[in-house]
Amino acid sequence: MGVPTHCPYCALQCGMSLEPGPAVAARSFPVNEGALCRKGWSATALLDHPERLRTPTVDGRASTWDEALDAVAARLLAIRAEHGPDAVAVFGGGGLTNEKAYLLGKFARVALGTAQIDYNGRFCMSSAAAAGLRAFGVDRGLPFPVTDLAAADAVMLVGANVAETMPPLVRHLRRARDRGGLITVDPRDSATAELAALRLRPRPGTDLALALGMLHIAVAEGHADKSYLDARTTGFAEVWRVAAGWWPERAEAVTGVAAADLRAAVEILAGAERAYLLTGRGTEQHATGVDQVTGWINLALSLGLPGREGSGYGCLTGQGNGQGGREHGQKADQLPGYRSITDPAARAHVAGVWGVPAESLPGPGRSAFELLDALGEPGGPRALIVFGSNPAVSAPDSARIHRRLSALDLLVVADLVPSETARLAHVVLPVPQWAEEDGTMTNLEGRVLLRRRAYPAPPGTMGDLRILRELAVRLGQPAERFPDEPEEVFAELRRASAGGLADYSGVTYERLRAGEALHWPCPDAAHPGTPRLFLDGFAHPGGRARMRPAEHTGPAEALTPDRPLWLTTGRVLAQYQSGAQTRRVPELATEMRVEVHPDTAARAGLADGDLARVVSARGAFTARVHCTTGIRADTLFAPFHFPGEQRANLATHPALDPVSRMPEFKVAAVRLERP
């Protein structure tokens, strides 16, 4: 009898069973119906991996845990004494359990007293989160269960390559596909686009023009749902003033997508009884990401989709706990329960739960890229503690971030394998992994899931919660303020989240063990959870969704004769994020490739299989050329999973969105050349 749990990787959090062996077995669970992709099937390969970290190291030498923790605490205290509390920073991750994310935020604000905490979700979900929060009053990636998609007649996927990034989700798209209702928006024919009846291939960085063109058509062709707009939204008139200037031929000239295809897409969505519009990183990871998502939300609202049973707008969360990770306080501007750190009532509530004065809580800190970019600089942090992230590979303008990480007086990394960031660290703390400890995750549909311990943690590792407790005590905190049992931490998280937007107070381990499907908000123990938000109204006072105009401005940099191509980055099926885990699994072996149109390759003097360099104003990476006619001739695609000279992020642009602080991962001006 195996242990029922969930996959360690993406936000779909597929159900799986862990058997002795160790081995993965199928388990019936709604989001994946027993299916898994290669990553899930091979997940146990890392448990006993030869590169698994099993001993703490200090300055490159193996140490005992006491020596390592004492060293970290002593150096942190010294840096704090000399440079103040904001000289110590914390960087978290969207793969951490809710308990870890929560305790990490508390550790930063209470034990370290620093405002300088952010996490890699800033590189992932922040644009959709900001736009969703602004429009609907609450940000839950999918405000409906994933399985609702199975009844849809039409689904439009914008910058979301689910067939590679979360393959079992494709099972829920069959009906839409069979009805010719699957539409994709992607500059290349991704694995997902190949399933679609209609593929829109915009020039990178022009999604907002595409959304405005579609909104224009929806109104001009009489497809806008005027009674819905009147009853359930505000701000349409201002949105239309902008969209009115985006007649289809103008949108075509800017995006490269045929006006006829824009019309066809609108007709498919408007003609479907049940339709969904879903966004992914492709449209979100831009310096205009919030505006672009706002454009898609405006389109969905104009068609009357959100908050209607059987239809909707959603964002497909990426990381395993990308949803829960953005709710419980590891984000620079947030406190647990999706509360704002600048809201006095929120500060008072959380300070009360933590047993500290509200005025002792720091204010908002730097966002992820700005935090990393300030490391070791005058006025910037001198010490950084990293949990569950590998920014040396995943941050934009990678060479610059590498220099900043190397400039620190103290870099502490907790990880299970020697990631590229861990290799730069002064102190490395080996931790257990997903199958070796309990904890909760919140999947892309806002459902809270219990991950269970199936195997013992290897000797020499220490759980993240315990590490935080040990460090907190060494920094002078009472031990009882930092519980290290997951269920105990979760009980505190529930109290801290009570009354917040993401209210977990009614979710308990007991209910989760009993198999209850609990989507937040779940404000009390008798509450059944909220699988579908917004059916009775949106979360703003008055219950209306707020539309706001967003005008297309385009990418942060322009093409030049010297850099005449757009680079866009993304993921491939067999790898996950920075690849620290999946690159070590033999059956997931993947080579770094850059996808190139054959004409473009030929002009660079390159052929399929050649090694090439991709050069931007920031830097260059190398990759093997993979020729495909399924990509725009002005566009290159490269995955960002690979380290060293193959880091796609050596070329990406660190321009940030003014609202979400999301970097411009998805569009950079480059040239392709022979190495």
Added chain:
Amino acid sequence: MRIVIAGYGMAAARLAERLGGHDVTVVGEEPRPAYNRLLLAKVLTGTLTADDVALTGGGTARLGVAVSDVDPRARRVTLADGTGLPYDVLVLATGARPWTPPVENLDARVLRTLDDHLALAAEVRPGTEIAVLGGGVLGLETALALASMRARVTVVQPAGRLLERVLDDTASAVLERQCRHHGVSVLAGATAVRHEPGEGLKLDDGTFLPAAIVIAATGVRPRTELAERAGLAVDGGVIVDDGLRTSDPRVYAIGDCVRGAPGLVAHAWRQADVLAERLTGGERRDVPEPPVTRLRASGVDLTAFGRLDPDALRFSDPAGGRYGALSIVDGRVGGAVLLGLPDAAAHLADLHATGAPAPADRLALLFGRALPAGAAPAGGLVCRCAGVTRAFLVDAWRAGAPDPAAATRAGTGCGDCRDRIADLIARLEGESA
């Protein structure tokens, strides 16, 4: 800096919006703010209201009064109501006015303003007989919109073919067939000689075309009276340099009143953007983009640009409503005419506008999606989720695996390949039987 804009059409509205925060006065002779002319066909058909087509604009608007005179020396304009406005910069955005052909007794409507469209919309009923003079873009778009309202529409086109300046006889014949399919009759090579208002048109071949309403869609001419009165250089349109400056350094002109204007909003808006930058310290110059002729009507999709040379690749499918012609000059797109091939048209127009090298595959370029993709390569991936190739499944089956899919975990991810795997195994079993 006091900026006065004479005229309040789309170019003026765009400029005023871009100059937000500056001292701008826009003077428009229509009694309403600027509106989006591209949406007027939707007002005609009743899909949109007058409010729906309003543009944002900016600055102070003086509505219902035209600029009647300019005194460049005093840097002052006079409005039709006698009031004066001093300026530091004057922008002429006076647009164009419809030109009507010399037909005896002609009392035709024109479709330029919102009121023109509202008035026509109020009169058209199903079955109303309407004659449209002119087989150009405006004439055909108007005719198709009226046909969608179930009016009985005939286009009278003096030239021997539709859009005679951009289409050859073959392409025009395909377009004509498409128009007929959508309920528009076309009389090519016919000229109206006399109008009997309320009854119809007498044509040059002696026949009589019954028509309760006659619409002239026979082109426009730049409105240059004001420029002429101000003593500016005019030659069929206001003459400007690449900074959009007229012969008076304090007077600029943008949009359809400028000499050589193609009558495209995209062109006028680009000029508005350029001028807004220049008036606020920028150095940008107006570089005209190659004009693209587009016919916008539901069911008919025509794009034409550039020039076709004798070596052009040509394809015609009259029954399917498709026509394509493409010229490649020095490895770049020199011109194209595309009817019923919208995705190819978008791609080609983009290549033409950016001057990017043309792809090697000319047929795929001309046909776009209409050209079917080749077969998937043999031995390719069957199951992406599990990373299983066709060759691997065949090997597993030959090696005696009773269920090669289960042995390889193929089909256990997104599930998309299960039918393909079942087909493959059935075929293997069939071959070995």
